[in-house]
Amino acid sequence: xxxxxxxxxxxxxxxxxxxxxxxxxxxxxxxxxxxxxxxxxxxxxxxxxxxxxxxxxxxxxxxxxxxxxxxxxxxxxxxxxxxxxxxxxxxxxxxxxxxxxxxxxxxxxxxxxxxxxxxxxxxxxxxxxxxxxxxxxxxxxxxxxxxxxxxxxxxxxxxxxxxxxxxxxxxxxxxxxxxxxxxxxxxxxxxxxxxxxxxxxxxxxxxxxxxxxxxxxxxxxxxxxxxxxxxxxxxxxxxxxxxxxxxxxxxxxxxxxxxxxxxxxxxxxxx
Amino acid sequence: xxxxxxxxxxxxxxxxxxxxxxxxxxxxxxxxxxxxxxxxxxxxxxxxxxxxxxxxxxxxxxxxxxxxxxxxxxxxxxxxxxxxxxxxxxxxxxxxxxxxxxxxxxxxxxxxxxxxxxxxxxxxxxxxxxxxxxxxxxxxxxxxxxxxxxxxxxxxxxxxxxxxxxxxxxxxxxxxxxxxxxxxxxxxxxxxxxxxxxxxxxxxxxxxxxxxxxxxxxxxxxxxxxxxxxxxxxxxxxxxxxxxxxxxxxxxxxxxxxxxxxxxxxxxxxxxxxxxxxxxxxxxxxxxxxxxxxxxxxxxxxx
Numbered sequence: 404x405x406x407x408x409x410x411x412x413x414x415x416x417x418x419x420x421x422x423x424x425x426x427x428x429x430x431x432x433x434x435x436x437x438x439x440x441x442x443x444x445x446x447x448x449x450x451x452x453x454x455x456x457x458x459x460x461x462x463x464x465x466x467x468x469x470x471x472x473x474x475x476x477x478x479x480x481x482x483x484x485x486x487x488x489x490x491x492x493x494x495x496x497x498x499x500x501x502x503x504x505x506x507x508x509x510x511x512x513x514x515x516x517x518x519x520x521x522x523x524x525x526x527x528x529x530x531x532x533x534x535x536x537x538x539x540x541x542x543x544x545x546x547x548x549x550x551x552x553x554x555x556x557x558x559x560x561x562x563x564x565x566x567x568x569x570x571x572x573x574x575x576x577x578x579x580x581x582x583x584x585x586x587x588x589x590x591x592x593x594x595x596x597x598x599x600x601x602x603x604x605x606x607x608x609x610x611x612x613x614x615x616x617x618x619x620x621x622x623x624x625x626x627x628x629x630x631x632x633x634x635x636x637x638x639x640x641x642x643x644x645x646x647x648x649x650x651x652x653x654x655x656x657x658x659x660x661x662x663x664x665x666x667x668x669x670x671x672x673x674x
Numbered sequence: 675x676x677x678x679x680x681x682x683x684x685x686x687x688x689x690x691x692x693x694x695x696x697x698x699x700x701x702x703x704x705x706x707x708x709x710x711x712x713x714x715x716x717x718x719x720x721x722x723x724x725x726x727x728x729x730x731x732x733x734x735x736x737x738x739x740x741x742x743x744x745x746x747x748x749x750x751x752x753x754x755x756x757x758x759x760x761x762x763x764x765x766x767x768x769x770x771x772x773x774x775x776x777x778x779x780x781x782x783x784x785x786x787x788x789x790x791x792x793x794x795x796x797x798x799x800x801x802x803x804x805x806x807x808x809x810x811x812x813x814x815x816x817x818x819x820x821x822x823x824x825x826x827x828x829x830x831x832x833x834x835x836x837x838x839x840x841x842x843x844x845x846x847x848x849x850x851x852x853x854x855x856x857x858x859x860x861x862x863x864x865x866x867x868x869x870x871x872x873x874x875x876x877x878x879x880x881x882x883x884x885x886x887x888x889x890x891x892x893x894x895x896x897x898x899x900x901x902x903x904x905x906x907x908x909x910x911x912x913x914x915x916x917x918x919x920x921x922x923x924x925x926x927x928x929x930x931x932x933x934x935x936x937x938x939x940x941x942x943x944x945x946x947x948x949x950x951x952x953x954x955x956x957x958x959x960x961x962x963x964x965x966x967x968x969x970x971x972x973x974x975x976x977x
Contacts, residue, residue, distance in 0.1 A: 481882035491877030495895040508882020
């Protein structure tokens with residue numbers, strides 16, 4: 404169970420995340436929605452400790468995430484895998500090595516310096532890539548892949564971390580509709596089959612509605628909505644996205660997904 | 675209201691003319707400040723140039739008067755080559771060819787070993803000297819100043835010190851080159867590091883990597899082609915530099931060149947100089963070819 408208690412993050416004189424309290428039950432798929440600058444990304448980075456909280460407490464079970472240091476911090480980062488909008492792969496390394504980077508949180512330094520990974524890591528990486536239908540591209544350089552493929556490599560890297568939760572920061576914002584669907588399907592399948600909690604920032608309502616059990620709405624650093632997709636009414640949407648003068652938000656205009664179906668296209672599992 | 679976009683509070687009280695007028699005003703203001711800054715920096719540059727000329731005694735008449743004398747010296751070192759006995763004259767000119775070639779190889783190897791040693795040092799120091807890779811400003815400051823010290827002291831001065839410490843010979847020269855190379859390459863490497871894409875770094879960090887792992891997997895793969903390019907450039911410079919180190923007894927062909935100059939062995943001077951020019955050109959061409967291959971290969975791969 405991941406718990407955020409009165410978490411606040413301040414950059415200079417802007418409050419990015421303002422007094423947020425949330426708890427995430429294991430196995431949930433949660434979508435966080437809100438306008439740009441609502442504090443969604445910062446919230447995920449606080450959980451992963453890419454940024455530190457200004458006030459409040461983040462805990463996972465008995466672990467106080469904010470107090471972690473050194474090895475324990477690295478192990479925590481490995482446990483909550485992060486997926487980024489721009490994929491954040493190492494372009495000049497091949498796909499396989501990029502996936503094996505998922506193991507470095509618990510690996511010794513010297514072998515990593517020589518890019519040596521155990522045989523079983525390679526086997527696991529191949530399995531993860533096969534699961535995402537990318538094994539044939541395993542030896543190509545990461546930058547030769549399309550955006551959608553790169554994001555799935557990033558998901559394979561996340562799987563290699565054997566995470567308890569996956570944090571996805573706008574995973575489909577740079578993708579075309581078809582690839583966006585493939586990536587969301589993959590995340591959904593991992594969430595269902597591996598019972599991994601997925602917390603994902605989304606800038607489109609339809610993706611959140613189609614894939615998430617629970618939706619959290621943020622505006623100006625605060626949580627303004629927390630409930631199921633069906634509770635997300637137009638007045639709530641207005642509160643999340645609208646400002647004082649703007650007219651009603653057209654949900655269709657925010658759509659980036661092609662032919663979304665909640666069941667999605669299930670990816671094949673190779674176990 | 676004739677605007678296409680929905681107005682959002684701020685602009686709704688102004689008309690289009692007012693907005694365009696205000697834009698025009700801001701544009702003019704910006705152009706005005708830009709031109710003034712350009713003029714200011716231009717004046718600054720000119721003042722510095724004039725000051726430098728005054729201090730360094732640079733004068734065109736002096737240059738015109740002195741140039742023929744420089745040429746006389748060079749012409750004086752050239753041997754008399756006759757068509758009838760060309761082979762014999764050449765043999766006489768290059769009487770010490772075998773000896774010089776050995777010294778030349780020694781010079782090239784000094785440059786090579788010095789570059790490799792210095793490159794290793796530079797690689798070790800460039801990460802703590804990159805602003806974007808270290809949070810601790812003390813470490814950054816210390817690394818930067820170390821590199822600065824290594825490159826601001828000239829090779830010849832280091833060579834003098836090392837000759838004193840380790841005795842005459844190429845060892846002192848290699849060390850001198852290595853230290854200077856560490857300083858200048860380290861700075862260039864650090865600048866390459868500061869220009870890498872931060873996103874892969876964040877990706878590696880988010881996977882749980884420690885600092886050395888982030889450098890190895892997030893930074894080095896991106897920076898490697900540039901490292902190689904700068905290393906080769908430095909090799910060219912160091913082979914040239916190694917030939918001068920003989921002046922202070924730190925090995926290489928410079929020792930013999932110095933002897934020739936001191937003993938007025940004019941034709942020897944030109945013979946050695948010509949060998950040096952040829953060698954450095956050949957190394958230049960080879961390094962340049964490799965560098966272009968590296969860059970070209972990279973372009974082809976990323977296309």
